[in-house]
Amino acid sequence: MLEKALVGSQRYWGWIIFLLAVIGVGFACWIYQLNYGLGITGMSRDISWGVYIAQFTYFVGVAAGAVMLVIPKYLHHYQKYANIVIFGEFLAIAAVVMCLLFIIVDIGQPQRMLNVLFYPTPNSILFWDMIVLNGYLAINIIVGWNSLLAERKHVPPPAWIKPFIYLSIPWAISIHTVTAFLYAGLPGRHLWLTAIMAPRFLASAFAAGPSLLILLLLLVKKLTRFEPGEEAIQSVAKTVCYAQIANMFFLALEFFTAFYSNIPGHMSGLKYLFFGLDGYHELVPWMWTSITFGLFGILLLLIPPLRRNHTFLVVACASIFFSTWVDKGVGLVIGGFIPNPLEQVTEYHPTFPEIAIATAIWAIGALILTILYKVVVSVRQENA
Amino acid sequence: MSMDRREFIKIAGISALLGITGKGAFELLRPGDLDAFEGQEGGAGLRKEDLPKIRWGMTIDVKKCDGQVVQKVRGVCDYLHNIPHFNNKKDEVKWIWGDTYEHAFADGANEYIDDAIKELPFLLLCNHCDHPPCVRVCPTRATFKRPDGIVAMDYHRCIGCRFCMAACPFGSRSFNWRDPREGLKGRKLNPEFPTRMRGVVEKCNFCVERIDKGQIPACAEAAPEVMTFGNLADPNSNIRQVLRVRTSLRRKIELGTEPFVFYLV
Ligand code: SF4
Ligand code: SF4
Numbered sequence: 171m172l173e174k175a176l177v178g179s180q181r182y183w184g185w186i187i188f189l190l191a192v193i194g195v196g197f198a199c200w201i202y203q204l205n206y207g208l209g210i211t212g213m214s215r216d217i218s219w220g221v222y223i224a225q226f227t228y229f230v231g232v233a234a235g236a237v238m239l240v241i242p243k244y245l246h247h248y249q250k251y252a253n254i255v256i257f258g259e260f261l262a263i264a265a266v267v268m269c270l271l272f273i274i275v276d277i278g279q280p281q282r283m284l285n286v287l288f289y290p291t292p293n294s295i296l297f298w299d300m301i302v303l304n305g306y307l308a309i310n311i312i313v314g315w316n317s318l319l320a321e322r323k324h325v326p327p328p329a330w331i332k333p334f335i336y337l338s339i340p341w342a343i344s345i346h347t348v349t350a351f352l353y354a355g356l357p358g359r360h361l362w363l364t365a366i367m368a369p370r371f372l373a374s375a376f377a378a379g380p381s382l383l384i385l386l387l388l389l390v391k392k393l394t395r396f397e398p399g400e401e402a403i404q405s406v407a408k409t410v411c412y413a414q415i416a417n418m419f420f421l422a423l424e425f426f427t428a429f430y431s432n433i434p435g436h437m438s439g440l441k442y443l444f445f446g447l448d449g450y451h452e453l454v455p456w457m458w459t460s461i462t463f464g465l466f467g468i469l470l471l472l473i474p475p476l477r478r479n480h481t482f483l484v485v486a487c488a489s490i491f492f493s494t495w496v497d498k499g500v501g502l503v504i505g506g507f508i509p510n511p512l513e514q515v516t517e518y519h520p521t522f523p524e525i526a527i528a529t530a531i532w533a534i535g536a537l538i539l540t541i542l543y544k545v546v547v548s549v550r551q552e553n554a
Numbered sequence: 555m556s557m558d559r560r561e562f563i564k565i566a567g568i569s570a571l572l573g574i575t576g577k578g579a580f581e582l583l584r585p586g587d588l589d590a591f592e593g594q595e596g597g598a599g600l601r602k603e604d605l606p607k608i609r610w611g612m613t614i615d616v617k618k619c620d621g622q623v624v625q626k627v628r629g630v631c632d633y634l635h636n637i638p639h640f641n642n643k644k645d646e647v648k649w650i651w652g653d654t655y656e657h658a659f660a661d662g663a664n665e666y667i668d669d670a671i672k673e674l675p676f677l678l679l680c681n682h683c684d685h686p687p688c689v690r691v692c693p694t695r696a697t698f699k700r701p702d703g704i705v706a707m708d709y710h711r712c713i714g715c716r717f718c719m720a721a722c723p724f725g726s727r728s729f730n731w732r733d734p735r736e737g738l739k740g741r742k743l744n745p746e747f748p749t750r751m752r753g754v755v756e757k758c759n760f761c762v763e764r765i766d767k768g769q770i771p772a773c774a775e776a777a778p779e780v781m782t783f784g785n786l787a788d789p790n791s792n793i794r795q796v797l798r799v800r801t802s803l804r805r806k807i808e809l810g811t812e813p814f815v816f817y818l819v
Contacts, residue, residue, distance in 0.1 A: 207752035209732035214644040218719040218729060278714020278753025285694040285713050296693035296717055357687050357809040358723025435661055511725040512657035
């Protein structure tokens with residue numbers, strides 16, 4: 171079926187070539203990083219995780235977000251999603267691949283990565299994260315691909331994939347819970363040491379993944395004759411809205427606990443991010459922009475006539491996607507490291523090669539997504 | 555005074571013996587597994603009761619420490635372990651260093667403490683915690699706790715994920731962001747200690763290489779009036795005697811990592 175990705179318009183090929191070029195630049199930077207070491211990045215002894223791990227964390231959420239289509243479709247037989255659930259599953263595939271790539275580029279000795287398998291260490295959350303991520307990738311490939319094959323042959327999907335579909339639901343929850351545990355169990359990192367880290371991760375995931383999906387579906391609708399269905403789009407939009415409300419509420423809870431208790435360690439990370447600490451406030455504008463965009467997106471989605479207007483819908487989804495990205499893809503990781511264990515502030519500035527490598531991984535994700543979506547749309551058009 | 559010589563030889567002898575017969579071989583075959591010892595009875599035929607009663611620790615007399623001591627101690631450690639120097643903070647690698655009282659006791663600093671103490675440098679290093687979070691999070695057991703309490707590194711197994719750096723609440727770990735050999739150029743190298751490669755984490759190892767030969771850590775040897783190294787499991791050891799008579803502080807004790815470096819005030 172993949173051969174369907176090989177025929178396309180000039181615009182299609184232009185886009186593919188553009189992505190390949192971005193990937194090429196990032197790949198060159200990665201080779202440079204392999205030769206020189208992670209010293210080419212802006213990371214330091216104090217900020218030992220940066221853009222790579224932050225993007226990894228964010229895209230685990232995007233991947234988990236697919237479950238917001240799978241649950242209604244398969245648990246509640248909400249047939250309006252029948253047409254689009256596969257787009258969610260394929261988005262999850264692209265996002266998980268990106269996550270794995272972000273891990274690979276972040277590791278100082280990637281050639282030793284199999285050590286995680288040779289010396290399995292169940293007390294390390296990273297070990298479990300590797301298992302759940304790869305498992306989720308496999309489940310989505312199995313389910314997505316087989317449903318598409320069935321669709322092409324005009325037959326119902328084989329019965330044996332049912333268990334995989336049901337398994338994918340708790341599994342999606344698990345990938346983001348385990349990723350939250352990477353952070354939540356560390357003593358001395360107060361911003362991360364919070365029991366609602368996993369719920370916060372899930373809430374932001376269920377806002378971020380589906381909002382990206384709406385944007386993608388509307389784009390596909392525009393570029394091809396594919397019709398996702400207005401009612402389906404509206405339902406996903408409501409999911410985004412409620413998830414984002416929960417997400418912002420959880421953030422407010424963090425503020426309450428830290429500031430009402432008045433414990434310095436618990437306040438200092440939030441202080442750095444939102445108000446500045448010891449004269450350092452580089453991220454402050456970012457974080458407030460994130461809050462503003464998050465609330466703005468909620469507002470647009472809450473008002474039915476605005477939500478039904480696709481222009482506003484796109485603005486709302488883009489705002490929420492951006493808002494959650496800043497919160498998780500920028501603030502979360504850096505805020506956990508600032509201040510450092512000695513209460514000193516070292517700021518972090520990603521370097522050009524670091525950004526180029528991260529962008530290349532975004533491009534790889536986009537490439538996978540383009541190819542998979544192209545195949546889906548071609549099959550649908552053939553069948554129409 | 556550092557550890558009593560006779561006492562040391564006695565313990566070193568026992569550990570060497572055990573090292574050859576049992577645990578040493580065990581560690582050679584499956585390095586890193588030793589950290590699992592605690593609380594895990596009978597792993598691979600070894601029992602907790604068989605282990606020597608050793609728990610290494612260190613005291614640092616804050617009042618006797620000054621800039622000169624810090625410099626001396628750091629110089630010895632840097633040379634012995636081929637620790638690279640780069641002149642930018644970003645690539646910094648350090649095992650033991652001097653920092654202020656406020657930084658050392660970031661969450662417990664008392665502004666009314668004696669000014670004399672406030673102005674003194676505090677020697678900071680890995681605390682060789684009893685419940686080390688760095689060991690708990692490492693996905694490959696490249697960092698592991700030996701039965702004698704030393705938290706050690708296997709540079710050949712580390713994948714450089716830096717999870718341990720995020721987990722250590724004391725900022726005791728460094729990463730080789732670039733080739734450490736470049737930070738050693740023009741300096742006298744210690745041929746007996748390996749240099750590292752880029753992409754791995756490193757930190758103070760309590761001079762395991764010396765301890766296994768019956769010596770004490772180089773810093774304690776260089777500044778015997780400031781540091782006492784010894785066996786906390788032995789009630790008669792001189793570190794226990796020091797702790798009996800002096801008031802001591804440990805860093806971030808509320809986190810439950812149980813640091814084994816004690817600051818005498
Ligand atoms: S001080 Fe840090 S590196 Fe050393 S044992 Fe404790 S947690 Fe691990
Ligand atoms: S950086 Fe190395 S020692 Fe640290 S957790 Fe990762 S593999 Fe273990």
